[in-house]
Amino acid sequence: MGGRVNEDLIKERRKCTFDIKELTHIIDCGEENTIKRKQIDNYILNIKELWDDVPEEYLSHKERYENAIKKAFIVLKVLRQLHTGNIQITDHRTPTNVYSIQDGIFRNVNPLLIHIGLFWSTIAAQASTEQQAEWLQPDSSMIGTYVQTELGHGSFIRGIETTATYDSTTDEFILHTPRLSAYKWWPGGLGNTANACLVMAQLYINGTCHGLHIFLAQIRDFDTHKPLPGIKVGEIGPKMGFNTADNGFLGFDNHRIPRTNMLMKNVQVLRDGTYVKPKHDKLTYGSMLLTRVTLISDLAYQLSKAATIAVRYSAVRRQSPIKSNEPERQILDFVSQQHKLFITIASSHVYRVVGLWMWNSHKRVTADIHEGNMGQLPELHALACCLKAISSRDASALVEQCRLACGGHGYMMASNLPQIYAYTTAAVTYEGEYTVLLLQTARYLVKFWRLAAEHKPLPQNFAYFEDYIKKNFEQWRNSPEGIIEGFKAIVAGKTKAAYDTLQCNLRNGREFEEAWNMASVQLTNASEYSTISRNDIEALQSRYEELLALIRPNAVGLVDAFDIRDEVLCSTLGAYDGRVYERMMEEASKSPLNEDVVNESFHKYIRPVTMKNKL
Ligand SMILES: CC(C)(COP(=O)(O)OP(=O)(O)OC[C@H]1O[C@@H](n2cnc3c(N)ncnc32)[C@H](O)[C@@H]1OP(=O)(O)O)[C@@H](O)C(=O)NCCC(=O)NCCSC(=O)CCCC(=O)O
Ligand SMILES: Cc1cc2nc3c(=O)[nH]c(=O)nc-3n(C[C@H](O)[C@H](O)[C@H](O)COP(=O)(O)OP(=O)(O)OC[C@H]3O[C@@H](n4cnc5c(N)ncnc54)[C@H](O)[C@@H]3O)c2cc1C
Numbered sequence: 264m265g266g267r268v269n270e271d272l273i274k275e276r277r278k279c280t281f282d283i284k285e286l287t288h289i290i291d292c293g294e295e296n297t298i299k300r301k302q303i304d305n306y307i308l309n310i311k312e313l314w315d316d317v318p319e320e321y322l323s324h325k326e327r328y329e330n331a332i333k334k335a336f337i338v339l340k341v342l343r344q345l346h347t348g349n350i351q352i353t354d355h356r357t358p359t360n361v362y363s364i365q366d367g368i369f370r371n372v373n374p375l376l377i378h379i380g381l382f383w384s385t386i387a388a389q390a391s392t393e394q395q396a397e398w399l400q401p402d403s404s405m406i407g408t409y410v411q412t413e414l415g416h417g418s419f420i421r422g423i424e425t426t427a428t429y430d431s432t433t434d435e436f437i438l439h440t441p442r443l444s445a446y447k448w449w450p451g452g453l454g455n456t457a458n459a460c461l462v463m464a465q466l467y468i469n470g471t472c473h474g475l476h477i478f479l480a481q482i483r484d485f486d487t488h489k490p491l492p493g494i495k496v497g498e499i500g501p502k503m504g505f506n507t508a509d510n511g512f513l514g515f516d517n518h519r520i521p522r523t524n525m526l527m528k529n530v531q532v533l534r535d536g537t538y539v540k541p542k543h544d545k546l547t548y549g550s551m552l553l554t555r556v557t558l559i560s561d562l563a564y565q566l567s568k569a570a571t572i573a574v575r576y577s578a579v580r581r582q583s584p585i586k587s588n589e590p591e592r593q594i595l596d597f598v599s600q601q602h603k604l605f606i607t608i609a610s611s612h613v614y615r616v617v618g619l620w621m622w623n624s625h626k627r628v629t630a631d632i633h634e635g636n637m638g639q640l641p642e643l644h645a646l647a648c649c650l651k652a653i654s655s656r657d658a659s660a661l662v663e664q665c666r667l668a669c670g671g672h673g674y675m676m677a678s679n680l681p682q683i684y685a686y687t688t689a690a691v692t693y694e695g696e697y698t699v700l701l702l703q704t705a706r707y708l709v710k711f712w713r714l715a716a717e718h719k720p721l722p723q724n725f726a727y728f729e730d731y732i733k734k735n736f737e738q739w740r741n742s743p744e745g746i747i748e749g750f751k752a753i754v755a756g757k758t759k760a761a762y763d764t765l766q767c768n769l770r771n772g773r774e775f776e777e778a779w780n781m782a783s784v785q786l787t788n789a790s791e792y793s794t795i796s797r798n799d800i801e802a803l804q805s806r807y808e809e810l811l812a813l814i815r816p817n818a819v820g821l822v823d824a825f826d827i828r829d830e831v832l833c834s835t836l837g838a839y840d841g842r843v844y845e846r847m848m849e850e851a852s853k854s855p856l857n858e859d860v861v862n863e864s865f866h867k868y869i870r871p872v873t874m875k876n877k878l
Contacts, residue, residue, distance in 0.1 A: 269841030279820030286824035331507035367831035382407035415444025453511025454498025504685025555651035560618030566611035572837030573665035645707035705786035731755035
């Protein structure tokens with residue numbers, strides 16, 4: 264859409280006091296990454312077949328999938344070309360990879376998300392060198408997915424019921440779904456698209472269960488795409504979001520696969536049925552750990568999209584004067600609006616930085632694991648659980664806050680905020696449900712509190728537990744360092760309270776698991792345990808209001824620095840030129856309900872009632 268940029272946005276951009284490009288380069292981790300990102304953006308976003316004539320919302324469930332799959336394979340082809348050209352596009356250091364562009368192309372979810380994100384990465388991380396050489400071919404016919412969750416079990420994966428029983432007479436595993444609750448349910452791309460999958464199943468050898476292991480199974484014929492004998496597979500139906508993700512169900516009826524299809528980098532089953540244990544029994548959970556780490560950066564990116572839309576809209580939207588004799592003000596001038604939006608900008612930066620830090624930690628710990636050193640794995644797991652849980656919960660709350668900050672227009676699908684919310688809130692559940700993951704971190708914290716309570720030596724990272732016990736915490740200071748100290752006090756105080764409740768339940772004769780369950784609300788909720796006083800809170804509040812005023816002139820510059828193209832934002836409210844009302848009217852004109860001046864339902868249903876006695 265051509266035309267002038269909105270006057271208010273032009274003025275906002277003139278007010279900006281910093282170099283927007285410089286911030287963009289910081290976000291991209293360097294100017295060279297910005298250049299590379301823009302090249303990829305230009306290349307992919309210029310492919311005309313990727314753009315819809317009819318907005319996705321007007322398509323049926325089936326049409327949406329078919330449209331998404333058409334685009335998914337155009338993108339896959341481009342990905343392969345770019346890989347061949349040695350362009351690294353899936354580097355999680357920055358949101359500059361192809362995942363961000365996909366948000367625009369699909370507006371929903373790429374049905375190949377799990378194929379690209381989890382299937383290949385799990386093979387790369389958990390398959391032996393020989394298996395990788397065979398399966399990780401660039402021209403492979405396999406379209407895969409990650410099949411773990413069942414109808415009956417998602418969080419408690421030890422409860423998974425699918426079995427893989429070794430048959431030494433034929434050197435095969437027999438995959439089987441013993442009952443309805445054991446049907447696999449949810450995997451992305453499984454419904455219609457995948458012809459292969461990585462299945463999480465209980466391994467049985469000679470009647471002994473060795474727990475969960477991962478197996479590669481072909482489920483559809485590579486040529487005809489028909490389900491193989493013994494496979495029942497299909498799609499699970501419409502959801503709140505993720506409607507192009509092609510989530511599916513899968514059951515096995517004694518389906519046989521070669522023994523060599525178990526992922527054998529960390530654990531092996533030999534020809535005679537000998538089981539060779541892994542060095543750490545949770546290495547099989549490695550893909551979940553990696554995805555939790557990468558999700559933090561993805562959620563930061565979703566926050567930057569929501570903030571861009573809501574801030575630009577708030578600069579363009581005028582509603583109510585502040586003083587009665589004034590013209591109506593930009594809604595961005597209301598301090599309550601600034602509070603809603605600036606916290607979203609800030610959170611995006613926080614999770615971007617933390618996501619990058621976690622990505623580097625993951626690389627380091629994985630390198631250690633390759634050397635046989637598992638020492639850092641528990642801490643990485645505890646951190647990934649906590650950060651995945653809170654980043655997804657914060658992101659969905661803040662995206663919703665941005666949507667509400669756009670008033671009624673934020674409720675329009677064409678604002679794209681409802682889709683961003685549906686995508687973001689799904690992350691609170693998948694890849695480890697919020698509460699369940701927080702309880703994993705709580706388990707880790709309680710372990711170290713026990714050491715502190717028993718006055719045993721603590722690792723450096725937990726020295727503050729000892730400080731708390733010895734009341735060594737400093738008086739509250741209204742400074743960044745003071746706030747960090749305050750958070751440490753809260754964690755220590757909260758962990759102590761939960762630990763004390765746990766001990767009390769144990770003393771009252773409860774078994775540990777029952778006592779843990781009774782303490783679980785305390786284990787997941789935080790309260791104030793620091794030395795902060797009422798006066799400190801008042802001082803912090805006024806400092807916060809000062810900061811809002813300082814950020815105000817730079818708000819539009821800050822979101823421009825995220826440098827998200829209009830084709831990716833897909834929002835009538837958030838486009839760079841701020842021509843909100845023109846875009847809204849243009850989108851409305853695409854509604855099929857505007858095709859006929861008089862809809863045929865008038866003659867069929869309305870007129871016979873309203874004109875009945877007047878004919
Ligand atoms: C909650 C747990 C972790 C519990 O596992 P468990 O075997 O019952 O463990 P437990 O006996 O209670 O013992 C806990 C123990 O296991 C350790 N542990 C757990 N996970 C890991 C890990 N990844 N790395 C390293 N260590 C791990 C914990 O630290 C505990 O250690 P400890 O006993 O305290 O020394 C597990 O069931 C789990 O991860 N559940 C969540 C399921 C989940 O995340 N599913 C994801 C499916 S795929 C998906 O959703 C794709 C989404 C789409 C997309 O990405 O786009
Ligand atoms: C959009 C989407 C995509 C997905 N994609 C995939 C995929 O590609 N592959 C795949 O295998 N799976 C996938 N999943 C499944 C997903 O991983 C599970 O839904 C998730 O792990 C949560 O499990 P659940 O649904 O069984 O919830 P439940 O475990 O049944 O949770 C229900 C409630 O019980 C509570 N609860 C459960 N256990 C405890 C406990 N120990 N202590 C306290 N409270 C507890 C939870 O907090 C929650 O409130 C996807 C899910 C969604 C929504």
